Amino acid sequence: MQLIKSDINIDFLGKRKIAMVFSGLLILASIIGLVIHKGPNYGIDFAGGALVQVKFNQDVSIGQVRDSLAGLNLKDLSVQDFGEGDTHEFLIRTANTGSEGTGLAQAVSAAIEKGTGIAPEIRRMEMVGPQVGDDLKKQALLAIFYSLLFITIYISGRFELKWILSGVTAGAMMAAVYFLSVINVSMPILITGALVVSLALFWRLRLKYAMGAMIALIHDVFITVGIFCIFDMDFSLPIIAALLTIIGYSLNDTIIVFDRIRENIKGESDKTGLPALFNQSINQTLSRTLLTSVTTLIVLLALFFLGGEIIHNFAFAMIVGVVIGTYSSIFVATPIVLFASLKRING
Amino acid sequence: MKLLTLKHGLVLIVILAAIVWLLPTFTNTWPHKKINLGLDLQGGMHLVLEVQNIKAVEAELERTADEIKKELRRNNTLHQGVSRQGNMLVAQLPDQESKAAFEQIISKEFSNLKVTSAAVQDGSIGFQLKLPEDEMDMIRKMATDQALETIRNRIDEFGVSEPDIRIQGKNRILLQLPGINDPDRAKDLIGKTAQLTFQLVDEDAGIDAALKGNLPVGSMLLYEKRTDPATGNTTEIPHVIKKQVLLDGSLLVNARVEFDQFQQPQVGIEFNRKGAHIFDRITGENIKKRLAIILDNTVYSAPVIQDRIAGGKAVITGNFTMNEAKDLAIALRAGSLPAPVTIIEERTVGPTLGADSIRMGMISMLVGGVLILLFMTIYYRKSGLIANLALILNIILIGGGLAAFQATLTLPGIAGIILTIGMAVDANVIIFERIREELRWGKTASAAVHAGFDRAALTILDANVTTLIAAIVLFQFGTGPIKGFAVTLGLGIVASLFTALVLSRSIFDLVLQKKTTSSLSI
Numbered sequence: 001m002q003l004i005k006s007d008i009n010i011d012f013l014g015k016r017k018i019a020m021v022f023s024g025l026l027i028l029a030s031i032i033g034l035v036i037h038k039g040p041n042y043g044i045d046f047a048g049g050a051l052v053q054v055k056f057n058q059d060v061s062i063g064q065v066r067d068s069l070a071g072l073n074l075k076d077l078s079v080q081d082f083g084e085g086d087t088h089e090f091l092i093r094t095a096n097t098g099s100e101g102t103g104l105a106q107a108v109s110a111a112i113e114k115g116t117g118i119a120p121e122i123r124r125m126e127m128v129g130p131q132v133g134d135d136l137k138k139q140a141l142l143a144i145f146y147s148l149l150f151i152t153i154y155i156s157g158r159f160e161l162k163w164i165l166s167g168v169t170a171g172a173m174m175a176a177v178y179f180l181s182v183i184n185v186s187m188p189i190l191i192t193g194a195l196v197v198s199l200a201l202f203w204r205l206r207l208k209y210a211m212g213a214m215i216a217l218i219h220d221v222f223i224t225v226g227i228f229c230i231f232d233m234d235f236s237l238p239i240i241a242a243l244l245t246i247i248g249y250s251l252n253d254t255i256i257v258f259d260r261i262r263e264n265i266k267g268e269s270d271k272t273g274l275p276a277l278f279n280q281s282i283n284q285t286l287s288r289t290l291l292t293s294v295t296t297l298i299v300l301l302a303l304f305f306l307g308g309e310i311i312h313n314f315a316f317a318m319i320v321g322v323v324i325g326t327y328s329s330i331f332v333a334t335p336i337v338l339f340a341s342l343k344r345i346n347g
Numbered sequence: 348m349k350l351l352t353l354k355h356g357l358v359l360i361v362i363l364a365a366i367v368w369l370l371p372t373f374t375n376t377w378p379h380k381k382i383n384l385g386l387d388l389q390g391g392m393h394l395v396l397e398v399q400n401i402k403a404v405e406a407e408l409e410r411t412a413d414e415i416k417k418e419l420r421r422n423n424t425l426h427q428g429v430s431r432q433g434n435m436l437v438a439q440l441p442d443q444e445s446k447a448a449f450e451q452i453i454s455k456e457f458s459n460l461k462v463t464s465a466a467v468q469d470g471s472i473g474f475q476l477k478l479p480e481d482e483m484d485m486i487r488k489m490a491t492d493q494a495l496e497t498i499r500n501r502i503d504e505f506g507v508s509e510p511d512i513r514i515q516g517k518n519r520i521l522l523q524l525p526g527i528n529d530p531d532r533a534k535d536l537i538g539k540t541a542q543l544t545f546q547l548v549d550e551d552a553g554i555d556a557a558l559k560g561n562l563p564v565g566s567m568l569l570y571e572k573r574t575d576p577a578t579g580n581t582t583e584i585p586h587v588i589k590k591q592v593l594l595d596g597s598l599l600v601n602a603r604v605e606f607d608q609f610q611q612p613q614v615g616i617e618f619n620r621k622g623a624h625i626f627d628r629i630t631g632e633n634i635k636k637r638l639a640i641i642l643d644n645t646v647y648s649a650p651v652i653q654d655r656i657a658g659g660k661a662v663i664t665g666n667f668t669m670n671e672a673k674d675l676a677i678a679l680r681a682g683s684l685p686a687p688v689t690i691i692e693e694r695t696v697g698p699t700l701g702a703d704s705i706r707m708g709m710i711s712m713l714v715g716g717v718l719i720l721l722f723m724t725i726y727y728r729k730s731g732l733i734a735n736l737a738l739i740l741n742i743i744l745i746g747g748g749l750a751a752f753q754a755t756l757t758l759p760g761i762a763g764i765i766l767t768i769g770m771a772v773d774a775n776v777i778i779f780e781r782i783r784e785e786l787r788w789g790k791t792a793s794a795a796v797h798a799g800f801d802r803a804a805l806t807i808l809d810a811n812v813t814t815l816i817a818a819i820v821l822f823q824f825g826t827g828p829i830k831g832f833a834v835t836l837g838l839g840i841v842a843s844l845f846t847a848l849v850l851s852r853s854i855f856d857l858v859l860q861k862k863t864t865s866s867l868s869i
Contacts, residue, residue, distance in 0.1 A: 001726045006787055053700070103531040105695070123700040125530070129691035132395065143824035150816045158809060238759050241829045244821050245766065245836065248814030252770075255813060256777065259806045288773075288780045295722060295776075296769035299715030303765050306714055308707035310387075311762055318766065 004287035012330055013279045013338060019331035023219060026324075030226020040225060043234035044126060046140070048133035049076070049095045052108045054120035056088040065090050068115020072107060083309050089123070097129050140240040141187045145194060147244055148217065149173055151251060152198065156210035159258060165205050173198045208340035213254050216333035220250045220324045227320050233313055242317035249296070250325030253289060254333045260285050261337070271341070278338045282330055293326040355857075358850050362740060365747025372750060382749045385757030385831050388705050390698030391525035392533060393827060396498075396688040398518045403490035403686040404434055404483050411457065412436055418456055424448040427471055434483070436460070436476040446472045490685040491518050498522070498537055498688075500681035505536055505674075520688070523827075530695045532670060540643050540687050541678040543596030543616075545629070548637035548649050552587040565590050569639070571646035574666060586646050588639050593629045598622030602679035604672045605662065612672035614663040616679060623659025631655040642675070694827075708761035716742070716768050723772060727779055729868030733854050734775035737846035741771045744842035745835060754838075757831030767839025774811070774847030778803040779869055792867040793859045800852050807847060815840050 034040070044051055054065075066079045074094035083089035092108060105125040113119045128136070149170055156166035176197040180190045195218060202211035221243055228235060260281040265274075300322065304315035372381045386393050408431045415429050415438070426449070427439035440446045446465075453460060453476070460476045467473075478486075495514055502510050502524070511523035527533050549566040557568050571584040598618050605615040618626055630638070630652050639649040640663050647665040667675065719738065723731040745764055749756055782799035790798065818840065821833035859867075 001728075003726075006783070055699075103534060106531050121697065121699070122695075123697045125693065125695040127690070127693040129397075129689075131397075132692045139824050143820050146824075147817045147820040150820065151813050154812060154816065237825075237829055238832070241759060241821055241825065241832050244817045245814070248817035249770070251813040252773075252810040255810045256806055259809060263802075284784070285780075288776050291726070291776045291780075292770070292773040295719050295772050296766070298718045298722065299711075299765050299769035302711045302715035302718065303762060306707060306711040307762065307765075308704060310704060311708070311758060314759065314762060 002287070003290065008286065009280070009283050010286075011279060012282050013275055013335060016331065016335040019335070023223075023328075023332060026223045026226070027219070029230065030223055033226050033230035037229050037232060040229055040235040041232055042133075042137075043236035044093065044128050044133070045237045046133050046137045046235060047095075048097060048128050048130035049093065050097055050104050050125070050127040051094075052092045052105050052122060053082060053124040054090050054092065054108070054112065055083075055123050056116075056118055056120050058088065058118060059086075060088055060090075060116055060118060062090065064116050065092070065112060068112050069108065072111050089309075097127055136237065138187055140237070141191055143240065143244060144221070144247070145177070145191050147247055148195070148214065151217075151247065152202075152210050152214055155213050155251075155255070156202075156207040159209040159262060160207060162205070162207060165207060166210065169198050169201045169205065169207065169210075172201055203340075206340070208337050209258055211340060212333040212336035213251060213258070215336055216254055216325075216328040217247050217250060219328050219332050220246055220321060223324050224317060224321050228317065233316070236313070238311075238314040239317050242314050242321065245318065246321030246325055249322060250328060253292075253325055253329035256285050256288060257282055257329055257334055258337070261334070274338060274341055278334055282334060289326060289329070293322060296322050352853075354849065355853050358853055361845070362743070364751075365740075365744045368747040368750040369743060372746070380750060380753060382746065383753055383755040384701075384705075385755045385760065385828055386523060386525055386694070386701075387696050387758045387828050388701045388756065389525055390527075390696050390701040391523065392527045392530050392696075393692070393694040394522040394524070394534070394537070394690055395515065395692035396494075396520045396522065396537070397691045398491045398494045398520065398684075399687045399689065400487040400490040400494075400518050401434070401686075404478070404486050405431060406686075407486050408434065408436055408478065411460070415452070415457065418452050419449065422448055422452060424452070434478075435463070436474075438474040438476065440472045440474070441470075443472075449474070487518065491520070493685045494688060495520050497682050497684055501536055501677055504677045504681060505533065507533075519691070526698070527695070532674065534690065534693075536674045536678060538688055538690065539674075539678045539684075541596065541681075541683040542643055543599070543679060543683065544592045544641045545594040545626075546592055546639050546641055547589045547633060548639050549587040549589050550636065554585055554587060557587045558585060562587065569641060569644060569646050571649070571665075584646075586639060586649055588641065588646070593638075594618075594622065594625050596679060596683055598625070599679055602676040604669070604676050607662075607664065611664075612667050612669050613665075614667070614672055614676050614679065616661050616663065618659035618661075620659075623657070626659050626661065627655060627657045704758045705761075708758060708765075712761065712765050712768070715765050719768055719772060723775075727869055730779055730782075733851055733858075734772055734779070736854070737775060737843075737851050738768065738771050740850060741839070741842045741846050742768065744845065745838045748838040748842065749835070752834075754834045755831050756835070757828035759828045760831035760835040763832045763835035764839065767836065767843065770814075771839065771843040771846070774803075774807045774843055775851060777807055777810075778847065778851065782867070782869055786867065786869070795867070796855050796859060800848070800855075804848055807844065811840050811844055 062079055062081055066077070069077060069079070069092065074096050076093070076095040078093045080091045080093070081089075082091040096104065104127065105122050109120055109122055153166045153170045156169065157163040173194045176194045177190055180193045185193070195214075199211060199214065202208075202214065224243065224246060228239070261278055264277050264281050297319065300315055300319050303311060304319060307315055412429045412431055415436075416426070419426050419429070425441050425445045427441060429436065429438040438449065440449050453462065459479065459482060461479055462474060463477050464475045465472060491514060495512065498520060499512050502512060502522070507524045507527065509525060511521075513521050515521045522537070524533060549563060552563050552566055562568060566587050566589050569586050569588050571586060572581055573584060574581045598621055599616055600619045601617040603615055604612050607613050634652050634654065637649045637651050640647045640661075642663070647663050663675070716738075720735045723734045723738075725731070727734060742764065745767065748754070778799050781803045782795050785795035785798045786792070815837060818833045818837035822830055822837065825833055
């Protein structure tokens with residue numbers, strides 16, 4: 001069986017202008033989403049606070065739960081229906097960390113029992129102090145930074161055999177981080193600074209594959225974060241794990257196309273044929289790209305629908321990331337490498 | 348023709364090893380260990396405590412201030428106060444003569460203290476003394492180490508199977524307690540400072556005056572909590588207590604639950620020889636006075652001393668429940684914390700939620716897996732079956748790897764396995780697509796397979812190394828469940844590299860060896 005005919009030759013690169021507009025719109029939507037919601041909606045992992053998941057063995061309305069908790073004076077209290085179907089589960093969130101005194105879970109349980117007459121089962125309780133939240137946020141950003149760092153070293157080393165140059169870029173990236181951390185700027189600015197410095201270096205040092213891959217990665221991560229923001233979904237530790245996996249996955253896709261480009265370009269001296277050659281490479285790997293995306297999406301959809309509430313957002317992030325990552329390796333990463341290659345002839 | 352080459356042998360050994368490691372998870376008879384389940388799957392509590400070790404430094408400074416005062420008194424040196432202010436000591440001396448004597452005492456007896464300034468003000472000379480930075484660091488570090496030891500003892504006595512307790516950073520302690528039924532009780536026990544002291548009640552001071560803030564010098568106001576067993580209401584009884592500590596819990600050798608004549612639980616304590624001697628003396632000297640038993644700044648009881656108590660035994664009463672008495676005894680036996688701790692992170696998962704998470708994770712794994720198997724069979728026909736075999740072995744290898752390394756399986760870890768199922772066929776897809784291409788160019792089956800594997804190998808390696816990098820970074824930075832995800836993702840990548848590049852190839856070799864035809868079902 002074949003989904004994609006072997007002699008297929010879609011002019012992907014011819015549509016790169018449309019793709020640019022499409023990506024631009026997605027990025028714009030992400031920025032608007034981030035501005036409207038004032039940054040990502042940090043869950044308790046990063047913002048600090050507490051959540052209690054309770055389950056009842058009979059029907060209780062969300063209003064009853066909320067009313068019975070009114071006396072506890074919980075800051076930024078939110079009660080959310082949790083779990084699918086008739087499981088009578090609720091997620092109670094608050095900005096209080098409960099470190100002042102006795103167990104928050106106990107207090108919540110007692111208040112609910114008093115208010116509704118039914119004793120809830122405490123299924124899960126999480127409390128993160130503000131200092132820990134800051135630490136976790138910093139660690140998460142560092143994780144994203146380091147994976148980008150190592151991956152770019154690998155790509156430019158592996159694809160252009162420029163290990164020394166990629167080492168220089170990595171050094172510059174780390175130096176930028178060091179310099180910015182000395183003058184004490186916030187982590188997001190720090191990372192942005194490092195990325196700008198390394199992209200400038202990729203351009204200057206003509207590490208076109210690394211540049212294409214990195215822009216595609218930033219594109220994917222940014223849009224995934226933006227979509228999370230637009231839907232006002234919670235940003236938690238597992239989402240960071242999902243983002244890093246998306247970085248790996250998206251790159252995986254990109255590399256397969258790059259590999260084919262490199263293979264086809266060997267011995268090719270005529271640079272005017274490059275657009276056709278790039279296009280041909282995308283088409284040759286197209287059935288693999290689509291097949292793998294399909295199989296990955298199948299299991300992720302199974303996880304999304306059957307995996308339960310706790311893993312729900314993680315599965316959602318992965319689904320968005322896989323779709324965007326597949327799109328970006330064809331429509332973002334490859335056109336950038338082509339653009340950089342053509343610039344090189346003219347300049 | 349050799350059917351079983353070295354490579355085939357290697358493949359078989361790896362698979363057998365994985366099965367051997369995996370078996371104990373499903374049968375109880377095997378001698379190996381099962382796969383570790385994370386707290387989010389088996390239920391339990393994850394706590395991060397912060398040791399307020401600045402308090403240990405402050406306590407050390409206060410002790411030093413007391414010793415300096417004692418030393419000054421012994422030398423008949425006049426002073427206008429030695430006290431702790433923040434993390435330094437301040438001493439006021441009236442004249443040049445006492446200043447000289449003070450300086451001599453400091454340089455002789457307290458040579459570790461550094462004089463940072465000495466200024467004359469209103470006729471008196473003010474000294475500022477500091478502990479050197481490295482000494483404060485040592486006190487802080489020791490406080491953390493000691494807190495860890497104490498908490499470990501308490502947890503051991505409380506009875507948690509396979510707890511994981513470790514220091515994290517400078518002053519944090521991480522605790523993983525699987526299978527806790529009563530998280531609040533565990534938290535109470537861990538967080539108790541358990542500073543036990545015996546102090547006299549200030550009989551001359553009036554309670555009413557004290558409540559208005561009129562406290563005699565050298566006394567303080569503490570409360571006793573009493574719960575009415577019938578109504579459950581708690582009342583607080585104020586006591587004026589002399590600040591001087593006559594005896595503390597450091598001289599305890601034992602504490603256990605006992606019962607009074609009404610079968611109410613109480614905690615019996617026993618002192619060592621030195622403690623017993625002190626207890627004998629203070630009870631002898633203070634007959635008919637009230638001696639308060641104070642734990643963490645709460646008065647437990649303040650009985651009137653009827654007679655001299657020899658033998659070093661005492662009881663703490665205070666209308667306890669059975670569990671409260673048990674936990675108090677544990678805390679006293681395990682010793683007091685050198686500094687208070689606060690809980691700065693807590694994650695508790697109930698056992699039912701853990702079981703639900705496993706069930707849902709397994710269902711999605713099964714459904715996702717079966718769909719992939721079907722898809723591959725339809726798309727690649729017989730070659731698809733080879734990919735499917737590789738996929739199944741992949742999962743076995745991940746399971747075997749988890750058991751062999753005693754890594755922990757978490758809910759995100761299950762998600763990682765599910766994700767790997769989706770991505771594991773990727774390597775096979777890359778190879779199969781390449782083989783199809785080669786076949787289209789008119790190569791024979793065997794040549795196409797060889798070319799396909801050879802050309803795909805590097806691509807597969809490149810593509811997987813990047814995901815492996817992400818997994819390693821995640822492992823390095825992640826905690827708990829996230830680390831579990833990184834482990835299964837990493838194992839999955841390595842396993843899929845093995846199954847695609849070694850196992851699939853061996854099977855293709857076997858198939859092509861037997862067949863003389865050039866047809867290939869792909």
